[in-house]
Amino acid sequence: MKLTEEQKAVLDGERGDLLARYLEWSILWGEALGATRLVPVTNVHCILRTPCLKGISERTLDTYLDEFRELCGHRVKCITLTHANCTDLAALREKGLTEKELNFQQELHAMAARSGVKATWSCAPYQVGAVPKFREICAWTESSAVVYSNSMLGARTNRNGMESSLAAAFLGWVPEFGALLDRNRKASVRVELQVEMKSVSDWGALGYYVGEKAGSQIPAFEGIGEIAPAEAKQLSASLPYAGRGTTMFHLAGLTPEAPTVEEALDPRQPVESLIFDRDDLRTTYRKMNRMEKGEPIDTVALGCPFSSLDELREISQVLSHQRVAPGVNLIVCTSRHTLADARRHGYAGVIEEAGGHILSDICPGALGHARPRNYVSNSFKQAFYGRSALASRTGVLPLEGCIEAAVSGRWLD
Amino acid sequence: MKEKTVIRGKRIVPGLASGRAMVSETALCFRSEFDPASGKVIDVQHPLYDRDLSGRVLVMPSGTGSSGNTMHVRVAGLEGTAPAALINLEADPPSVLGCVIARIPVIQLEAADLNWIADGDWVEVDSDRETVRVYEPH
Numbered sequence: 059m060k061l062t063e064e065q066k067a068v069l070d071g072e073r074g075d076l077l078a079r080y081l082e083w084s085i086l087w088g089e090a091l092g093a094t095r096l097v098p099v100t101n102v103h104c105i106l107r108t109p110c111l112k113g114i115s116e117r118t119l120d121t122y123l124d125e126f127r128e129l130c131g132h133r134v135k136c137i138t139l140t141h142a143n144c145t146d147l148a149a150l151r152e153k154g155l156t157e158k159e160l161n162f163q164q165e166l167h168a169m170a171a172r173s174g175v176k177a178t179w180s181c182a183p184y185q186v187g188a189v190p191k192f193r194e195i196c197a198w199t200e201s202s203a204v205v206y207s208n209s210m211l212g213a214r215t216n217r218n219g220m221e222s223s224l225a226a227a228f229l230g231w232v233p234e235f236g237a238l239l240d241r242n243r244k245a246s247v248r249v250e251l252q253v254e255m256k257s258v259s260d261w262g263a264l265g266y267y268v269g270e271k272a273g274s275q276i277p278a279f280e281g282i283g284e285i286a287p288a289e290a291k292q293l294s295a296s297l298p299y300a301g302r303g304t305t306m307f308h309l310a311g312l313t314p315e316a317p318t319v320e321e322a323l324d325p326r327q328p329v330e331s332l333i334f335d336r337d338d339l340r341t342t343y344r345k346m347n348r349m350e351k352g353e354p355i356d357t358v359a360l361g362c363p364f365s366s367l368d369e370l371r372e373i374s375q376v377l378s379h380q381r382v383a384p385g386v387n388l389i390v391c392t393s394r395h396t397l398a399d400a401r402r403h404g405y406a407g408v409i410e411e412a413g414g415h416i417l418s419d420i421c422p423g424a425l426g427h428a429r430p431r432n433y434v435s436n437s438f439k440q441a442f443y444g445r446s447a448l449a450s451r452t453g454v455l456p457l458e459g460c461i462e463a464a465v466s467g468r469w470l471d
Numbered sequence: 472m473k474e475k476t477v478i479r480g481k482r483i484v485p486g487l488a489s490g491r492a493m494v495s496e497t498a499l500c501f502r503s504e505f506d507p508a509s510g511k512v513i514d515v516q517h518p519l520y521d522r523d524l525s526g527r528v529l530v531m532p533s534g535t536g537s538s539g540n541t542m543h544v545r546v547a548g549l550e551g552t553a554p555a556a557l558i559n560l561e562a563d564p565p566s567v568l569g570c571v572i573a574r575i576p577v578i579q580l581e582a583a584d585l586n587w588i589a590d591g592d593w594v595e596v597d598s599d600r601e602t603v604r605v606y607e608p609h
Protein backbone atom coordinates (compact mmCIF):
# COMPACT_ATOMS: atom_id res chain seq x y z
CA MET A 59 0.00 0.00 0.00
CA LYS A 60 1.33 3.42 -0.95
CA LEU A 61 0.71 5.88 1.86
CA THR A 62 0.83 9.68 1.88
CA GLU A 63 2.97 11.52 4.45
CA GLU A 64 -0.17 12.37 6.40
CA GLN A 65 -1.27 8.72 6.45
CA LYS A 66 2.19 7.61 7.56
CA ALA A 67 2.09 10.08 10.43
CA VAL A 68 -1.26 8.73 11.64
CA LEU A 69 0.10 5.20 11.38
CA ASP A 70 3.05 6.32 13.52
CA GLY A 71 0.66 7.45 16.24
CA GLU A 72 0.27 11.18 15.58
CA ARG A 73 -3.46 10.93 16.43
CA GLY A 74 -3.06 8.31 19.12
CA ASP A 75 -2.68 4.55 19.32
CA LEU A 76 -6.29 3.71 18.65
CA LEU A 77 -6.58 5.63 15.37
CA ALA A 78 -3.20 4.18 14.35
CA ARG A 79 -4.62 0.72 14.95
CA TYR A 80 -7.81 1.48 13.01
CA LEU A 81 -5.72 2.78 10.11
CA GLU A 82 -3.56 -0.34 10.21
CA TRP A 83 -6.68 -2.55 10.03
CA SER A 84 -7.94 -0.50 7.09
CA ILE A 85 -4.61 -0.91 5.31
CA LEU A 86 -4.46 -4.69 5.91
CA TRP A 87 -8.10 -5.00 4.83
CA GLY A 88 -7.35 -3.04 1.66
CA GLU A 89 -4.24 -5.09 0.91
CA ALA A 90 -6.24 -8.30 1.35
CA LEU A 91 -8.68 -7.08 -1.29
CA GLY A 92 -6.19 -5.66 -3.78
CA ALA A 93 -6.06 -1.94 -2.87
CA THR A 94 -2.81 -0.05 -3.50
CA ARG A 95 -3.82 3.24 -1.89
CA LEU A 96 -6.25 4.91 0.49
CA VAL A 97 -8.56 7.51 -1.06
CA PRO A 98 -10.60 10.32 0.53
CA VAL A 99 -14.14 9.42 1.56
CA THR A 100 -16.91 11.95 2.10
CA ASN A 101 -19.97 9.97 3.20
CA VAL A 102 -20.02 7.26 5.87
CA HIS A 103 -22.70 4.93 7.17
CA CYS A 104 -21.06 3.42 10.23
CA ILE A 105 -21.82 0.67 12.70
CA LEU A 106 -21.60 2.05 16.22
CA ARG A 107 -23.12 -0.37 18.68
CA THR A 108 -22.03 -3.05 21.11
CA PRO A 109 -22.16 -6.67 19.92
CA CYS A 110 -25.59 -7.24 21.53
CA LEU A 111 -24.89 -10.95 21.77
CA LYS A 112 -26.05 -13.19 24.57
CA GLY A 113 -23.47 -15.26 26.39
CA ILE A 114 -20.33 -13.29 25.58
CA SER A 115 -17.84 -12.26 28.22
CA GLU A 116 -17.63 -8.94 30.06
CA ARG A 117 -14.08 -8.61 28.75
CA THR A 118 -15.20 -8.78 25.11
CA LEU A 119 -17.92 -6.23 25.74
CA ASP A 120 -15.38 -3.92 27.45
CA THR A 121 -13.09 -4.13 24.41
CA TYR A 122 -15.82 -2.44 22.37
CA LEU A 123 -16.87 -0.01 25.10
CA ASP A 124 -13.31 1.21 25.60
CA GLU A 125 -12.76 1.68 21.88
CA PHE A 126 -16.01 3.63 21.43
CA ARG A 127 -15.27 5.93 24.37
CA GLU A 128 -11.86 6.77 22.96
CA LEU A 129 -12.98 7.07 19.33
CA CYS A 130 -15.81 9.42 20.18
CA GLY A 131 -13.28 11.77 21.79
CA HIS A 132 -12.29 12.61 18.19
CA ARG A 133 -14.29 14.52 15.56
CA VAL A 134 -15.50 12.87 12.37
CA LYS A 135 -13.97 14.04 9.09
CA CYS A 136 -17.09 13.80 6.93
CA ILE A 137 -20.85 13.20 6.90
CA THR A 138 -21.38 10.14 9.10
CA LEU A 139 -24.67 8.44 9.92
CA THR A 140 -25.16 5.44 12.19
CA HIS A 141 -26.56 2.05 11.21
CA ALA A 142 -29.49 0.53 13.10
CA ASN A 143 -28.97 -0.45 16.70
CA CYS A 144 -30.01 -3.61 18.49
CA THR A 145 -32.24 -1.83 20.95
CA ASP A 146 -34.98 0.77 20.74
CA LEU A 147 -33.04 3.55 22.47
CA ALA A 148 -36.12 5.74 23.03
CA ALA A 149 -37.99 2.94 24.78
CA LEU A 150 -35.15 0.56 25.72
CA ARG A 151 -37.26 -2.31 24.53
CA GLU A 152 -34.66 -5.00 23.88
CA LYS A 153 -34.84 -6.80 27.20
CA GLY A 154 -32.40 -9.50 26.20
CA LEU A 155 -29.46 -7.15 26.85
CA THR A 156 -27.71 -6.68 30.16
CA GLU A 157 -28.29 -3.48 32.14
CA LYS A 158 -24.70 -2.48 31.44
CA GLU A 159 -25.08 -2.82 27.69
CA LEU A 160 -28.40 -0.96 27.63
CA ASN A 161 -27.01 1.92 29.67
CA PHE A 162 -23.96 2.10 27.47
CA GLN A 163 -26.09 2.30 24.32
CA GLN A 164 -27.72 5.43 25.76
CA GLU A 165 -24.35 6.91 26.65
CA LEU A 166 -23.12 6.10 23.15
CA HIS A 167 -25.86 8.20 21.59
CA ALA A 168 -24.62 11.30 23.38
CA MET A 169 -20.97 10.48 22.69
CA ALA A 170 -21.67 9.98 18.99
CA ALA A 171 -23.46 13.31 18.77
CA ARG A 172 -20.50 15.08 20.42
CA SER A 173 -18.07 13.64 17.90
CA GLY A 174 -20.16 14.91 14.98
CA VAL A 175 -21.80 11.60 14.12
CA LYS A 176 -25.46 11.86 13.13
CA ALA A 177 -27.09 9.28 15.38
CA THR A 178 -29.78 8.21 12.93
CA TRP A 179 -29.74 4.50 13.89
CA SER A 180 -31.09 3.54 10.51
CA CYS A 181 -30.24 0.81 8.01
CA ALA A 182 -31.56 3.06 5.22
CA PRO A 183 -29.42 6.22 5.43
CA TYR A 184 -30.76 7.40 2.06
CA GLN A 185 -34.20 7.78 3.71
CA VAL A 186 -32.90 10.01 6.49
CA GLY A 187 -30.74 12.54 4.75
CA ALA A 188 -27.66 10.80 3.36
CA VAL A 189 -27.99 10.94 -0.40
CA PRO A 190 -24.50 10.83 -1.88
CA LYS A 191 -23.74 12.32 -5.29
CA PHE A 192 -23.04 10.37 -8.48
CA ARG A 193 -19.53 8.84 -8.22
CA GLU A 194 -19.07 10.05 -4.62
CA ILE A 195 -16.77 7.79 -2.59
CA CYS A 196 -18.63 6.43 0.42
CA ALA A 197 -18.01 3.90 3.18
CA TRP A 198 -21.36 2.32 3.94
CA THR A 199 -22.04 -0.76 6.02
CA GLU A 200 -25.61 -2.06 5.69
CA SER A 201 -25.56 -4.49 2.76
CA SER A 202 -28.89 -3.36 1.26
CA ALA A 203 -27.87 0.29 1.54
CA VAL A 204 -24.55 -0.48 -0.17
CA VAL A 205 -26.41 -2.05 -3.10
CA TYR A 206 -28.97 0.79 -3.18
CA SER A 207 -26.30 3.46 -3.14
CA ASN A 208 -24.11 1.88 -5.83
CA SER A 209 -27.03 0.94 -8.06
CA MET A 210 -29.71 3.60 -7.73
CA LEU A 211 -27.53 6.62 -6.92
CA GLY A 212 -24.33 5.72 -8.74
CA ALA A 213 -22.31 6.49 -5.61
CA ARG A 214 -19.39 4.18 -4.80
CA THR A 215 -19.05 2.01 -1.74
CA ASN A 216 -17.76 -1.38 -0.77
CA ARG A 217 -19.37 -3.51 1.92
CA ASN A 218 -17.75 -2.19 5.07
CA GLY A 219 -17.62 -3.65 8.55
CA MET A 220 -17.67 -1.67 11.77
CA GLU A 221 -13.96 -0.87 12.04
CA SER A 222 -13.45 0.12 8.39
CA SER A 223 -16.52 2.40 8.55
CA LEU A 224 -15.25 4.05 11.74
CA ALA A 225 -11.76 4.42 10.29
CA ALA A 226 -13.38 6.14 7.30
CA ALA A 227 -15.41 8.44 9.56
CA PHE A 228 -12.59 9.49 11.90
CA LEU A 229 -9.70 9.42 9.41
CA GLY A 230 -11.42 10.32 6.14
CA TRP A 231 -9.86 7.55 4.05
CA VAL A 232 -10.91 4.20 2.60
CA PRO A 233 -8.86 1.59 0.75
CA GLU A 234 -9.53 1.70 -2.98
CA PHE A 235 -10.78 -1.65 -4.29
CA GLY A 236 -13.92 -3.37 -5.55
CA ALA A 237 -16.90 -1.14 -6.29
CA LEU A 238 -14.78 2.02 -5.98
CA LEU A 239 -13.19 1.22 -9.36
CA ASP A 240 -14.84 1.52 -12.80
CA ARG A 241 -13.72 -1.91 -13.91
CA ASN A 242 -15.53 -3.68 -11.07
CA ARG A 243 -18.89 -2.03 -11.70
CA LYS A 244 -19.86 -3.90 -14.86
CA ALA A 245 -22.48 -6.63 -15.10
CA SER A 246 -21.76 -10.19 -16.20
CA VAL A 247 -25.30 -11.53 -15.84
CA ARG A 248 -28.18 -10.35 -17.99
CA VAL A 249 -31.64 -10.85 -16.50
CA GLU A 250 -34.82 -10.61 -18.50
CA LEU A 251 -38.12 -10.14 -16.64
CA GLN A 252 -40.99 -12.11 -18.11
CA VAL A 253 -43.47 -11.60 -15.32
CA GLU A 254 -45.57 -8.70 -14.16
CA MET A 255 -44.39 -7.57 -10.71
CA LYS A 256 -47.48 -7.09 -8.55
CA SER A 257 -46.11 -6.18 -5.13
CA VAL A 258 -43.08 -4.68 -3.44
CA SER A 259 -42.25 -8.15 -2.07
CA ASP A 260 -42.04 -9.52 -5.62
CA TRP A 261 -38.90 -7.40 -6.03
CA GLY A 262 -37.43 -9.11 -3.00
CA ALA A 263 -38.18 -12.45 -4.66
CA LEU A 264 -36.44 -11.26 -7.81
CA GLY A 265 -33.32 -10.32 -5.84
CA TYR A 266 -33.36 -13.62 -4.00
CA TYR A 267 -33.72 -15.65 -7.20
CA VAL A 268 -30.98 -13.78 -9.05
CA GLY A 269 -28.64 -13.75 -6.04
CA GLU A 270 -28.82 -17.53 -5.74
CA LYS A 271 -28.01 -17.98 -9.43
CA ALA A 272 -25.46 -15.20 -9.90
CA GLY A 273 -23.45 -15.39 -6.66
CA SER A 274 -21.31 -12.28 -6.39
CA GLN A 275 -21.69 -11.31 -10.07
CA ILE A 276 -23.39 -8.02 -10.92
CA PRO A 277 -26.72 -8.46 -12.72
CA ALA A 278 -28.17 -6.13 -15.37
CA PHE A 279 -31.96 -6.25 -15.58
CA GLU A 280 -33.86 -5.66 -18.80
CA GLY A 281 -37.52 -4.99 -19.38
CA ILE A 282 -38.20 -2.93 -16.26
CA GLY A 283 -40.20 0.15 -17.15
CA GLU A 284 -40.23 1.81 -13.74
CA ILE A 285 -39.21 1.07 -10.18
CA ALA A 286 -40.39 2.73 -6.95
CA PRO A 287 -37.90 3.42 -4.13
CA ALA A 288 -39.52 0.76 -1.90
CA GLU A 289 -39.18 -1.80 -4.70
CA ALA A 290 -35.53 -0.94 -5.34
CA LYS A 291 -34.96 -1.26 -1.60
CA GLN A 292 -36.33 -4.84 -1.51
CA LEU A 293 -34.28 -5.81 -4.56
CA SER A 294 -31.18 -4.34 -2.88
CA ALA A 295 -31.88 -6.22 0.35
CA SER A 296 -32.34 -9.79 -0.89
CA LEU A 297 -29.72 -9.76 -3.66
CA PRO A 298 -26.58 -9.76 -1.44
CA TYR A 299 -28.16 -12.22 0.99
CA ALA A 300 -29.08 -14.95 -1.44
CA GLY A 301 -25.97 -14.19 -3.47
CA ARG A 302 -22.46 -13.84 -2.16
CA GLY A 303 -22.35 -10.26 -1.02
CA THR A 304 -23.32 -8.66 -4.34
CA THR A 305 -22.47 -4.94 -4.32
CA MET A 306 -24.76 -3.63 -7.07
CA PHE A 307 -27.14 -4.15 -9.98
CA HIS A 308 -28.06 -2.24 -13.11
CA LEU A 309 -31.52 -1.54 -14.48
CA ALA A 310 -31.26 -0.84 -18.20
CA GLY A 311 -32.61 2.61 -18.99
CA LEU A 312 -33.18 3.48 -15.33
CA THR A 313 -30.03 3.47 -13.21
CA PRO A 314 -27.19 5.97 -13.74
CA GLU A 315 -24.58 3.57 -15.10
CA ALA A 316 -26.89 1.67 -17.45
CA PRO A 317 -28.29 3.87 -20.22
CA THR A 318 -28.64 0.61 -22.15
CA VAL A 319 -28.07 -2.99 -21.11
CA GLU A 320 -25.03 -3.21 -23.40
CA GLU A 321 -23.36 -0.28 -21.67
CA ALA A 322 -23.83 -1.97 -18.30
CA LEU A 323 -22.22 -5.25 -19.40
CA ASP A 324 -18.57 -6.13 -19.03
CA PRO A 325 -17.01 -6.52 -22.49
CA ARG A 326 -14.13 -8.57 -21.02
CA GLN A 327 -16.33 -11.32 -19.63
CA PRO A 328 -18.68 -13.97 -21.00
CA VAL A 329 -22.22 -12.96 -20.18
CA GLU A 330 -24.64 -15.37 -18.58
CA SER A 331 -28.35 -14.96 -19.33
CA LEU A 332 -31.20 -15.53 -16.90
CA ILE A 333 -34.93 -15.31 -17.29
CA PHE A 334 -37.27 -14.58 -14.38
CA ASP A 335 -40.82 -15.71 -15.11
CA ARG A 336 -44.05 -16.49 -13.24
CA ASP A 337 -42.89 -19.94 -12.21
CA ASP A 338 -39.62 -18.58 -10.83
CA LEU A 339 -41.53 -15.99 -8.83
CA ARG A 340 -43.85 -18.60 -7.36
CA THR A 341 -41.02 -21.05 -6.62
CA THR A 342 -38.99 -18.38 -4.82
CA TYR A 343 -41.86 -17.57 -2.45
CA ARG A 344 -42.48 -21.27 -1.87
CA LYS A 345 -38.83 -21.87 -1.07
CA MET A 346 -38.88 -19.28 1.72
CA ASN A 347 -42.31 -20.28 3.04
CA ARG A 348 -42.10 -22.89 5.76
CA MET A 349 -45.66 -22.70 6.95
CA GLU A 350 -48.73 -24.78 6.31
CA LYS A 351 -52.21 -23.51 5.55
CA GLY A 352 -54.08 -22.61 8.72
CA GLU A 353 -50.98 -22.69 10.91
CA PRO A 354 -51.05 -20.08 13.73
CA ILE A 355 -48.74 -17.09 13.46
CA ASP A 356 -47.17 -15.25 16.40
CA THR A 357 -45.09 -12.56 14.72
CA VAL A 358 -45.56 -10.33 11.69
CA ALA A 359 -42.54 -8.09 11.03
CA LEU A 360 -42.55 -5.19 8.59
CA GLY A 361 -39.79 -2.68 7.98
CA CYS A 362 -36.78 -4.61 6.74
CA PRO A 363 -35.08 -2.49 5.54
CA PHE A 364 -36.64 0.30 7.64
CA SER A 365 -40.02 1.61 6.45
CA SER A 366 -40.13 4.99 4.78
CA LEU A 367 -42.85 7.51 5.59
CA ASP A 368 -44.66 6.42 2.45
CA GLU A 369 -44.56 2.78 3.48
CA LEU A 370 -45.88 3.65 6.95
CA ARG A 371 -48.76 5.46 5.24
CA GLU A 372 -49.47 2.36 3.19
CA ILE A 373 -49.37 0.08 6.23
CA SER A 374 -51.75 2.40 8.09
CA GLN A 375 -54.15 2.38 5.11
CA VAL A 376 -54.25 -1.39 4.82
CA LEU A 377 -54.58 -1.77 8.58
CA SER A 378 -57.18 0.92 9.27
CA HIS A 379 -60.44 -0.28 10.90
CA GLN A 380 -58.89 -3.69 11.55
CA ARG A 381 -57.55 -5.29 14.70
CA VAL A 382 -54.42 -7.41 15.13
CA ALA A 383 -55.43 -10.87 16.46
CA PRO A 384 -54.71 -11.62 20.14
CA GLY A 385 -51.40 -13.43 20.49
CA VAL A 386 -49.93 -11.87 17.34
CA ASN A 387 -47.08 -9.41 17.63
CA LEU A 388 -47.21 -7.01 14.66
CA ILE A 389 -43.91 -5.14 14.56
CA VAL A 390 -43.08 -2.28 12.25
CA CYS A 391 -39.47 -1.04 12.25
CA THR A 392 -38.37 2.39 11.12
CA SER A 393 -36.00 5.18 12.08
CA ARG A 394 -36.82 7.63 14.90
CA HIS A 395 -36.96 10.47 12.35
CA THR A 396 -39.46 8.69 10.14
CA LEU A 397 -41.48 7.67 13.20
CA ALA A 398 -41.70 11.28 14.40
CA ASP A 399 -42.89 12.23 10.93
CA ALA A 400 -45.40 9.38 10.87
CA ARG A 401 -46.80 10.56 14.20
CA ARG A 402 -47.34 14.05 12.80
CA HIS A 403 -49.08 12.58 9.78
CA GLY A 404 -51.30 10.34 11.91
CA TYR A 405 -50.03 7.10 10.33
CA ALA A 406 -48.38 5.86 13.51
CA GLY A 407 -51.59 6.37 15.50
CA VAL A 408 -53.61 4.21 13.11
CA ILE A 409 -51.07 1.38 13.26
CA GLU A 410 -50.93 1.49 17.07
CA GLU A 411 -54.71 1.70 17.47
CA ALA A 412 -54.99 -1.47 15.44
CA GLY A 413 -52.66 -3.16 17.90
CA GLY A 414 -49.37 -2.85 16.00
CA HIS A 415 -46.06 -1.88 17.62
CA ILE A 416 -43.74 0.59 15.92
CA LEU A 417 -40.11 0.31 16.95
CA SER A 418 -37.38 2.73 16.01
CA ASP A 419 -33.58 2.34 15.98
CA ILE A 420 -33.78 -1.43 16.27
CA CYS A 421 -33.25 -3.93 13.46
CA PRO A 422 -36.11 -6.43 13.19
CA GLY A 423 -33.38 -9.08 12.97
CA ALA A 424 -32.49 -8.28 16.59
CA LEU A 425 -35.78 -9.36 18.13
CA GLY A 426 -34.46 -12.59 19.57
CA HIS A 427 -35.88 -11.87 23.03
CA ALA A 428 -39.42 -12.07 21.62
CA ARG A 429 -38.70 -15.69 20.62
CA PRO A 430 -40.86 -15.70 17.51
CA ARG A 431 -41.87 -19.19 16.37
CA ASN A 432 -43.98 -18.54 13.30
CA TYR A 433 -42.76 -15.44 11.63
CA VAL A 434 -44.23 -13.64 8.62
CA SER A 435 -42.68 -10.73 6.78
CA ASN A 436 -43.01 -8.85 3.50
CA SER A 437 -39.21 -8.95 3.12
CA PHE A 438 -37.11 -11.86 1.88
CA LYS A 439 -34.10 -10.58 3.77
CA GLN A 440 -36.14 -10.49 6.96
CA ALA A 441 -37.39 -14.02 6.39
CA PHE A 442 -33.80 -15.18 5.91
CA TYR A 443 -32.93 -13.53 9.24
CA GLY A 444 -35.98 -15.06 10.89
CA ARG A 445 -34.97 -18.50 9.75
CA SER A 446 -31.32 -18.21 10.69
CA ALA A 447 -30.70 -15.72 13.50
CA LEU A 448 -34.08 -16.16 15.19
CA ALA A 449 -34.56 -19.86 14.30
CA SER A 450 -38.22 -19.43 13.42
CA ARG A 451 -40.54 -20.91 10.84
CA THR A 452 -40.89 -18.19 8.26
CA GLY A 453 -43.05 -17.00 5.43
CA VAL A 454 -43.02 -14.09 3.01
CA LEU A 455 -46.21 -12.41 1.83
CA PRO A 456 -46.93 -9.07 0.17
CA LEU A 457 -48.01 -6.33 2.60
CA GLU A 458 -51.74 -7.08 2.25
CA GLY A 459 -51.08 -10.76 2.99
CA CYS A 460 -48.99 -9.85 6.05
CA ILE A 461 -51.81 -7.71 7.42
CA GLU A 462 -54.34 -10.48 6.72
CA ALA A 463 -52.09 -12.85 8.62
CA ALA A 464 -51.77 -10.41 11.52
CA VAL A 465 -55.54 -9.89 11.69
CA SER A 466 -56.52 -13.55 11.35
CA GLY A 467 -53.56 -14.92 13.33
CA ARG A 468 -53.14 -17.67 10.73
CA TRP A 469 -51.17 -18.51 7.63
CA LEU A 470 -53.86 -18.36 4.95
CA ASP A 471 -51.78 -18.88 1.82
CA MET B 472 0.10 -38.20 9.34
CA LYS B 473 0.09 -38.94 5.64
CA GLU B 474 0.32 -35.89 3.43
CA LYS B 475 -2.33 -35.88 0.71
CA THR B 476 -1.29 -32.83 -1.21
CA VAL B 477 0.05 -29.29 -1.20
CA ILE B 478 -2.13 -26.66 -2.86
CA ARG B 479 -1.03 -23.22 -4.06
CA GLY B 480 -3.35 -20.42 -3.09
CA LYS B 481 -3.59 -16.64 -2.95
CA ARG B 482 -2.94 -14.78 0.27
CA ILE B 483 -5.88 -12.72 1.52
CA VAL B 484 -5.03 -12.31 5.21
CA PRO B 485 -1.45 -13.30 6.15
CA GLY B 486 -0.62 -15.81 8.85
CA LEU B 487 -0.08 -19.43 9.72
CA ALA B 488 -2.63 -21.79 11.28
CA SER B 489 -3.67 -25.41 11.26
CA GLY B 490 -6.63 -27.49 12.29
CA ARG B 491 -9.20 -30.03 11.17
CA ALA B 492 -11.07 -29.03 8.03
CA MET B 493 -14.75 -28.27 8.15
CA VAL B 494 -16.09 -28.17 4.63
CA SER B 495 -19.24 -26.50 3.33
CA GLU B 496 -20.37 -26.05 -0.26
CA THR B 497 -22.61 -23.21 0.94
CA ALA B 498 -21.41 -19.74 1.89
CA LEU B 499 -21.93 -18.65 5.50
CA CYS B 500 -23.34 -15.39 6.84
CA PHE B 501 -21.46 -15.01 10.14
CA ARG B 502 -23.87 -12.32 11.34
CA SER B 503 -27.01 -14.39 11.15
CA GLU B 504 -26.00 -18.03 10.79
CA PHE B 505 -23.20 -18.27 13.37
CA ASP B 506 -23.26 -17.70 17.14
CA PRO B 507 -19.91 -16.34 18.40
CA ALA B 508 -20.80 -17.22 22.00
CA SER B 509 -20.92 -20.96 21.28
CA GLY B 510 -18.92 -21.10 18.04
CA LYS B 511 -21.78 -22.98 16.39
CA VAL B 512 -23.68 -22.60 13.13
CA ILE B 513 -27.28 -21.85 14.08
CA ASP B 514 -29.20 -21.84 10.79
CA VAL B 515 -31.14 -25.12 10.56
CA GLN B 516 -30.94 -24.97 6.77
CA HIS B 517 -27.17 -24.53 6.60
CA PRO B 518 -25.17 -27.71 5.88
CA LEU B 519 -22.95 -26.99 8.90
CA TYR B 520 -25.94 -26.60 11.25
CA ASP B 521 -25.07 -27.28 14.91
CA ARG B 522 -21.39 -27.81 14.17
CA ASP B 523 -18.73 -26.04 16.22
CA LEU B 524 -16.31 -23.94 14.14
CA SER B 525 -13.88 -23.25 17.02
CA GLY B 526 -10.32 -23.98 15.99
CA ARG B 527 -11.37 -25.54 12.69
CA VAL B 528 -10.09 -24.62 9.23
CA LEU B 529 -13.31 -23.47 7.60
CA VAL B 530 -13.43 -24.38 3.90
CA MET B 531 -16.30 -22.74 2.00
CA PRO B 532 -17.02 -20.60 -1.06
CA SER B 533 -17.02 -17.36 0.98
CA GLY B 534 -18.61 -15.39 3.74
CA THR B 535 -21.76 -13.62 2.62
CA GLY B 536 -24.57 -11.21 3.42
CA SER B 537 -24.23 -8.90 6.34
CA SER B 538 -21.84 -6.08 7.21
CA GLY B 539 -22.22 -7.47 10.74
CA ASN B 540 -19.99 -10.38 9.70
CA THR B 541 -17.00 -8.31 10.84
CA MET B 542 -18.27 -8.00 14.39
CA HIS B 543 -19.25 -11.66 14.72
CA VAL B 544 -15.81 -12.82 13.53
CA ARG B 545 -14.00 -10.38 15.82
CA VAL B 546 -16.14 -11.35 18.81
CA ALA B 547 -15.51 -15.03 18.08
CA GLY B 548 -11.78 -14.22 18.07
CA LEU B 549 -12.06 -12.53 21.46
CA GLU B 550 -14.19 -15.36 22.87
CA GLY B 551 -11.93 -18.13 21.55
CA THR B 552 -14.66 -19.62 19.38
CA ALA B 553 -13.34 -18.52 15.97
CA PRO B 554 -12.18 -20.81 13.19
CA ALA B 555 -8.38 -21.20 13.04
CA ALA B 556 -8.26 -20.20 9.38
CA LEU B 557 -10.52 -19.63 6.39
CA ILE B 558 -10.11 -21.21 2.96
CA ASN B 559 -12.37 -19.45 0.42
CA LEU B 560 -12.98 -19.13 -3.29
CA GLU B 561 -13.95 -15.48 -2.98
CA ALA B 562 -13.14 -12.87 -0.36
CA ASP B 563 -16.15 -11.40 1.46
CA PRO B 564 -14.98 -7.92 2.56
CA PRO B 565 -16.80 -7.75 5.94
CA SER B 566 -15.68 -11.27 6.95
CA VAL B 567 -12.12 -10.53 5.80
CA LEU B 568 -12.06 -7.38 7.96
CA GLY B 569 -13.08 -9.47 10.97
CA CYS B 570 -10.26 -11.92 10.17
CA VAL B 571 -7.72 -9.06 9.86
CA ILE B 572 -8.65 -7.82 13.33
CA ALA B 573 -8.84 -11.28 14.93
CA ARG B 574 -5.62 -12.34 13.15
CA ILE B 575 -7.23 -15.29 11.39
CA PRO B 576 -5.33 -16.27 8.21
CA VAL B 577 -7.42 -16.36 5.02
CA ILE B 578 -6.33 -17.98 1.78
CA GLN B 579 -8.13 -18.16 -1.55
CA LEU B 580 -8.09 -21.29 -3.72
CA GLU B 581 -9.33 -22.20 -7.20
CA ALA B 582 -12.67 -24.04 -7.18
CA ALA B 583 -11.18 -27.33 -8.46
CA ASP B 584 -8.60 -27.38 -5.64
CA LEU B 585 -11.30 -27.48 -2.96
CA ASN B 586 -11.93 -31.11 -3.94
CA TRP B 587 -8.59 -32.02 -2.36
CA ILE B 588 -9.85 -31.16 1.09
CA ALA B 589 -12.29 -33.48 2.86
CA ASP B 590 -14.12 -32.73 6.07
CA GLY B 591 -11.94 -33.90 8.96
CA ASP B 592 -8.62 -33.70 7.10
CA TRP B 593 -5.79 -32.02 8.99
CA VAL B 594 -4.94 -28.79 7.16
CA GLU B 595 -2.03 -26.39 7.51
CA VAL B 596 -2.69 -22.96 6.07
CA ASP B 597 0.42 -20.88 5.39
CA SER B 598 -0.97 -17.70 3.96
CA ASP B 599 2.45 -16.02 3.99
CA ARG B 600 3.90 -18.66 1.65
CA GLU B 601 0.51 -19.06 -0.10
CA THR B 602 0.27 -22.81 0.46
CA VAL B 603 -2.24 -25.22 1.98
CA ARG B 604 -0.96 -28.64 3.15
CA VAL B 605 -3.58 -31.34 3.45
CA TYR B 606 -3.08 -34.50 5.58
CA GLU B 607 -5.33 -37.52 5.85
CA PRO B 608 -7.04 -37.84 9.22
CA HIS B 609 -5.65 -40.62 11.37
